Amino acid sequence: MIVIRVGELADHLGVHRNTVRNWINGGKLPARQMAGKRYLITENDFARLCREFGIDRSSLKLKYLPGSPVMSREMTCQEKDVAEIGGRSARLLPDADWGDACVTCGSCAGACPISGVDGMDPRKAIRMAVLGREEDLIASQWPWKCTLCGKCEEVCPMNVEIVAFLRRVRGLRDRKKVPGSLQKGVLMCLEKGNNLGIPREDFIALLQEMGREMRDEGYPDFEVPIDRPGANLLVTLNSKEAFAEPAAMKSWWKIFSAAGESWTLPSQCWEGVNWGLYTGDDEAMKGIVGNLVANMVRLGCRTLLLPE
Numbered sequence: 568m569i570v571i572r573v574g575e576l577a578d579h580l581g582v583h584r585n586t587v588r589n590w591i592n593g594g595k596l597p598a599r600q601m602a603g604k605r606y607l608i609t610e611n612d613f614a615r616l617c618r619e620f621g622i623d624r625s626s627l628k629l630k631y632l633p634g635s636p637v638m639s640r641e642m643t644c645q646e647k648d649v650a651e652i653g654g655r656s657a658r659l660l661p662d663a664d665w666g667d668a669c670v671t672c673g674s675c676a677g678a679c680p681i682s683g684v685d686g687m688d689p690r691k692a693i694r695m696a697v698l699g700r701e702e703d704l705i706a707s708q709w710p711w712k713c714t715l716c717g718k719c720e721e722v723c724p725m726n727v728e729i730v731a732f733l734r735r736v737r738g739l740r741d742r743k744k745v746p747g748s749l750q751k752g753v754l755m756c757l758e759k760g761n762n763l764g765i766p767r768e769d770f771i772a773l774l775q776e777m778g779r780e781m782r783d784e785g786y787p788d789f790e791v792p793i794d795r796p797g798a799n800l801l802v803t804l805n806s807k808e809a810f811a812e813p814a815a816m817k818s819w820w821k822i823f824s825a826a827g828e829s830w831t832l833p834s835q836c837w838e839g840v841n842w843g844l845y846t847g848d849d850e851a852m853k854g855i856v857g858n859l860v861a862n863m864v865r866l867g868c869r870t871l872l873l874p875e
């Protein structure tokens with residue numbers, strides 16, 4: 568990877584720096600922004616530009632990212648380690664250069680709220696992928712300890728996409744070995760429309776009971792708007808709320824009443840918590856989102872309210 572400033576690249580190519588910025592913003596020149604207004608670009612992209620502009624690349628003085636193929640010719644110890652351990656992981660790294668962006672500064676580990684829990688360290692997780700220890704990483708608890716909060720990415724000076732990486736590692740775990748009840752909840756949500764598998768009849772009975780309590784609490788005309796076509800707001804729930812704290816729903820309903828909001832609760836597929844996000848299962852996540860979208864379309868709602 569080559570580290571370069573926009574002005575420096577513009578000077579090399581004999582174009583205005585805004586031209587280079589436009590290439591980057593428009594995707595013509597893939598570049599990853601670093602701290603200090605510098606950009607990372609691959610050697611291939613740089614070579615392509617040099618060819619386009621008829622420039623002798625070998626005549627240019629360039630700065631390379633430590634760990635990139637050029638620099639690593641002088642880093643025989645690292646090369647030896649990688650060769651012995653098994654080479655970089657093709658399944659875990661989005662592209663061949665991705666891991667090189669990490670300069671192992673440790674800022675991510677410093678910002679991570681669960682750093683140190685069971686030895687968790689996002690910087691080490693990235694090193695494991697770069698060194699090809701993908702099976703160890705997939706089997707480890709680290710990706711599952713991660714809360715996906717993104718604090719590590721906020722402080723990373725190299726814009727390494729750590730959250731997407733850790734989700735990808737989760738997605739590669741055998742579904743039978745997904746920790747806790749997450750996978751069960753995902754399957755239940757796809758099959759029954761909520762993570763706990765609460766039957767439709769029980770859910771409707773619960774809503775009607777809560778509606779009666781609302782009327783007793785000073786809302787004499789209140790009826791829970793179940794499957795009301797044309798409502799503005801489609802309200803979803805956390806199934807734990809419906810299961811363990813149903814009275815909490817009334818707080819929302821009172822706010823809607825005070826605001827004069829037009830809202831409805833779907834009688835099926837009302838789960839708003841998508842555990843496919845947490846398990847790294849993109850297909851399941853898509854299926855659960857699809858059920859919510861189908862409710863929006865079926866009832867003609869314009870706004871979706873997610874509880875979390």
Ligand code: SF4
Pocket residue numbers: 668669670671672673674675676689690693719722723724725726727729
């Ligand atoms: S903050 Fe970024 S560059 Fe630093 S160790 Fe973490 S991933 Fe690597």
Ligand code: SF4
Pocket residue numbers: 675678679680681682689712713714715716717718719720729730733
């Ligand atoms: S996203 Fe995960 S690794 Fe990053 S700071 Fe949050 S918990 Fe730590």
